[in-house]
Amino acid sequence: MSRLLLALIALFLPALALAQAVEPKYYVFEPSSAVSTLGILYTLLMMGSFLYVGWMSKRRVTSSDDYFAAGRSFGGISNGLAMSSNYMSLATFLGFTALLWKMQYYVVALVLSFTGGFVLISIALAPALRRWGKYTSMQFIGERFGQTAKVVAVICMIFLAQLYLIGQMKGVGNVFQVMFHWDYTTGLIVGGLVVTGYVTIGGMYGLSYNQTLQAIIMLIALYVPATIILLKLGAGPASFFPPFGYGELVPQMNEVMASYFNPFLTVNGTVPMSFKFYFGVFFSIACGTMGLPHIAMRYFTAPSIRDAKMSTLWGTFFIGLVFFTTFAIGFAAKLYTVNELNAQGLQIQAKEADLLIVVMSQALTPGWVAALPVAGALAAGFSTIAGLLMVIGTGLGSDIYSTINPNAADQSKVKMGYIFTALGGLATIGLALNPPDFLLTSVIWAFVVAASTFTPVLILGIWWKGANKPGAIAGLLVGGILSGILFFSKGKLGGFTLIDAGPIVHLITGIFTMSAAWFTIVIVSLLTGGEKNEKILREIDRIHGWQNYDPRRYSSNTFALVTAAFALALMIWSAMPDATYAKKPEAPTAPAATAPAAPAADTATKAATEATEAVKAAADTAADTATKAATEATEAVKAAADTAADTATKAATKATEAVKAAMDTATETPAAEPAPATEEPAPAAQPASGQQ
Amino acid sequence: MTNDERMQAAYKKQCRTTLIAFVVITLMTHIFPMYFLFPNLNKMTIFGFPADYWLTIVIGWLVLIPVFWIYIQISEKVDQEINDSSSGAADGTSGGNS
Numbered sequence: 037m038s039r040l041l042l043a044l045i046a047l048f049l050p051a052l053a054l055a056q057a058v059e060p061k062y063y064v065f066e067p068s069s070a071v072s073t074l075g076i077l078y079t080l081l082m083m084g085s086f087l088y089v090g091w092m093s094k095r096r097v098t099s100s101d102d103y104f105a106a107g108r109s110f111g112g113i114s115n116g117l118a119m120s121s122n123y124m125s126l127a128t129f130l131g132f133t134a135l136l137w138k139m140q141y142y143v144v145a146l147v148l149s150f151t152g153g154f155v156l157i158s159i160a161l162a163p164a165l166r167r168w169g170k171y172t173s174m175q176f177i178g179e180r181f182g183q184t185a186k187v188v189a190v191i192c193m194i195f196l197a198q199l200y201l202i203g204q205m206k207g208v209g210n211v212f213q214v215m216f217h218w219d220y221t222t223g224l225i226v227g228g229l230v231v232t233g234y235v236t237i238g239g240m241y242g243l244s245y246n247q248t249l250q251a252i253i254m255l256i257a258l259y260v261p262a263t264i265i266l267l268k269l270g271a272g273p274a275s276f277f278p279p280f281g282y283g284e285l286v287p288q289m290n291e292v293m294a295s296y297f298n299p300f301l302t303v304n305g306t307v308p309m310s311f312k313f314y315f316g317v318f319f320s321i322a323c324g325t326m327g328l329p330h331i332a333m334r335y336f337t338a339p340s341i342r343d344a345k346m347s348t349l350w351g352t353f354f355i356g357l358v359f360f361t362t363f364a365i366g367f368a369a370k371l372y373t374v375n376e377l378n379a380q381g382l383q384i385q386a387k388e389a390d391l392l393i394v395v396m397s398q399a400l401t402p403g404w405v406a407a408l409p410v411a412g413a414l415a416a417g418f419s420t421i422a423g424l425l426m427v428i429g430t431g432l433g434s435d436i437y438s439t440i441n442p443n444a445a446d447q448s449k450v451k452m453g454y455i456f457t458a459l460g461g462l463a464t465i466g467l468a469l470n471p472p473d474f475l476l477t478s479v480i481w482a483f484v485v486a487a488s489t490f491t492p493v494l495i496l497g498i499w500w501k502g503a504n505k506p507g508a509i510a511g512l513l514v515g516g517i518l519s520g521i522l523f524f525s526k527g528k529l530g531g532f533t534l535i536d537a538g539p540i541v542h543l544i545t546g547i548f549t550m551s552a553a554w555f556t557i558v559i560v561s562l563l564t565g566g567e568k569n570e571k572i573l574r575e576i577d578r579i580h581g582w583q584n585y586d587p588r589r590y591s592s593n594t595f596a597l598v599t600a601a602f603a604l605a606l607m608i609w610s611a612m613p614d615a616t617y618a619k620k621p622e623a624p625t626a627p628a629a630t631a632p633a634a635p636a637a638d639t640a641t642k643a644a645t646e647a648t649e650a651v652k653a654a655a656d657t658a659a660d661t662a663t664k665a666a667t668e669a670t671e672a673v674k675a676a677a678d679t680a681a682d683t684a685t686k687a688a689t690k691a692t693e694a695v696k697a698a699m700d701t702a703t704e705t706p707a708a709e710p711a712p713a714t715e716e717p718a719p720a721a722q723p724a725s726g727q728q
Numbered sequence: 729m730t731n732d733e734r735m736q737a738a739y740k741k742q743c744r745t746t747l748i749a750f751v752v753i754t755l756m757t758h759i760f761p762m763y764f765l766f767p768n769l770n771k772m773t774i775f776g777f778p779a780d781y782w783l784t785i786v787i788g789w790l791v792l793i794p795v796f797w798i799y800i801q802i803s804e805k806v807d808q809e810i811n812d813s814s815s816g817a818a819d820g821t822s823g824g825n826s
Binding site: 141144145148149151152155156159160163279280283284286297299300311314315317318322341342345346348349352353356360363580581582583584585586587588589 | 735739742746749750753754756757758760761763764770773775776777778780781782784785788789790792793796797799800803804807810811814815816817818819820
């Protein structure tokens with residue numbers, strides 16, 4: 037019998053092993069009671085504070101200037117903090133880790149492009165927009181290019197804002213769901229109503245004070261856990277400055293993920309980076325940032341041009357501090373996953389990877405620290421949602437309402453601001469109840485649309501007097517429609533491949549669509565005779581700081597034509613196939629830091645191919661061995677069963693014969709001896725091969 | 729130097745400063761394409777980090793801040809020159825579109 041059991045075990049072991057290989061165990065995050073309780077406490081305190089600040093700010097709102105531009109009284113560090121929290125979204129806390137693991141070095145490029153775009157606004161756009169003296173980029177477009185252009189710009193803005201907002205709202209709902217086990221809808225509605233409430237009540241004042249507070253919360257919520265986590269992982273004293281606090285752990289990372297620091301590979305180290313990809317980053321991300329209306333809005337709150345620039349300086353510092361601390365978190369999370377979770381046989385899925393800052397905080401820091409990232413993530417989500425809601429409220433309440441009713445009283449505009457901000461918030465909550473599937477890429481798309489609509493119109497509108505209404509409208513439409521179509525069709529236009537965009541579609545698309553919009557504005561403006569309205573031409577001189585008017589300034593058609601020719605060349609270049617994408621996926625094995633790029637890539641490719649083949653061969657051998665063992669075990673069991681059956685039959689026959697003989701004897705002799713039931717016991721199953 | 733020449737000089741300075749600052753900041757925050765031109769740059773390590781990674785972040789963030797501060801000072805001076813030269817000046821009359 038024991039032999040039979042052994043044979044059965046032998047039969048099922050390989051099958052069990054195979055089943056385990058196919059379905060690995062996944063790590064499932066469950067917040068501890070301390071994290072959950074303190075997280076709820078922090079969140080409630082935070083939301084109460086935001087509502088209180090919003091309510092208190094209401095007292096300061098006496099005019100549309102107060103409601104839409106915080107009385108133009110926010111400068112220096114406070115505006116810098118508000119700018120940074122406005123810019124950094126919920127994804128900075130949650131979602132960044134998975135993105136960093138997947139895109140690797142490419143995320144550094146994206147983040148620096150964000151930072152660059154943020155500074156470029158204050159060089160090329162913000163001073164002039166601030167001097168224009170309005171509240172939004174759409175208002176500038178309206179006064180510079182006419183009401184039709186403003187309406188098109190407001191439509192683009194609402195579209196952009198919603199692309200951004202739905203993802204943020206969904207993120208807020210998810211945080212409540214995962215961390216506090218609230219129903220997604222309940223979390224979404226509670227979070228959404230709080231943020232809509234304090235922005236609507238407090239206007240730009242409430243938004244600005246709250247964004248300053250949120251930036252401080254975000255900094256603490258990220259910096260403190262990151263420092264403790266790095267210390268626990270053995271990064272040493274450098275841990276106290278997390279952005280550069282993990283240098284000592286780099287060799288470990290090169291062992292577990294060799295492509296992590298390689299600038300020539302992305303998408304889990306499988307897609308080679310091309311020069312065009314990096315070029316696309318500038319056009320899509322930096323230029324997109326320049327065009328985002330809710331980013332530009334913060335410049336309108338500064339008391340002076342200098343204050344706006346100094347706010348940018350501070351904002352750049354804080355943005356870098358938060359972003360590069362998240363890099364440290366993403367880095368530490370990879371080592372933690374490999375050393376702790378994978379070591380326990382647990383695999384990590386994308387959903388849990390997004391939460392790794394909380395997972396590590398829970399495992400490595402005290403409870404009061406571990407709950408901080410939850411508060412930080414919600415603060416980040418709220419700050420971005422609030423900024424976008426404010427731009428919707430201003431765009432509709434001030435820009436569109438004043439177009440419909442040019443003689444509207446100031447208080448009416450403020451009322452409209454309240455109404456449209458609240459409606460924008462409610463509409464976004466409604467949309468986020470059933471969010472679309474493309475959320476992960478929608479934010480990047482928002483950048484591409486901004487780069488293809490607002491950025492060229494704003495730059496040319498400020499720096500070239502020749503840009504006119506038909507040019508601006510045509511440029512907005514071409515940029516907006518093209519980027520929309522190409523996003524959905526992944527570079528195709530009516531079945532025809534317009535752009536061979538490669539695996540990261542949107543960024544290459546951005547080169548094409550922004551260049552197309554730029555080219556259109558210049559050519560259409562020149563063909564329609566340029567701007568003739570002297571009032572507008574005088575305004576252009578004024579927004580550059582001039583007290584008098586000179587038609588020679590900012591009027592070089594030659595310069596505009598050169599840029600248009602450059603834009604045309606970029607359109608053609610971006611549409612051409614990139615040979616890099618034709619390459620087979622690569623996986624490096626050599627550390628990026630110690631090898632020259634091209635040889636390293638070649639070596640890595642070879643090594644990766646060999647490694648893949650070796651793994652495949654090993655897998656095949658293992659599968660063959662397992663199958664063989666299973667077959668042999670089956671045959672052994674069958675043989676044993678057959679033998680046992682034969683023996684039993686023989687024994688039964690003999691027993692029958694013995695009984696018959698005994699009966700015969702009994703018939704002849706009254707005191708007969710009983711016959712044995714069987715002569716010998718049936719042997720157990722024959723041992724399977726190798727299992728004796 | 730006549731006032732018109734002063735204004736022209738200030739105008740050129742404004743355009744030049746903006747253009748140079750735009751290009752410099754763009755390059756500082758987008759130095760990664762340089763690794764295609766100079767792939768040997770990522771041979772070494774700095775403070776334990778691969779040089780390309782460290783340089784990208786330091787130049788794009790920490791070096792960017794003082795460079796931007798210098799731009800702010802220069803642009804303030806240019807704005808002052810524009811204001812001084814144009815305050816009370818008569819409108820220019822020559823045609824544009826050069």
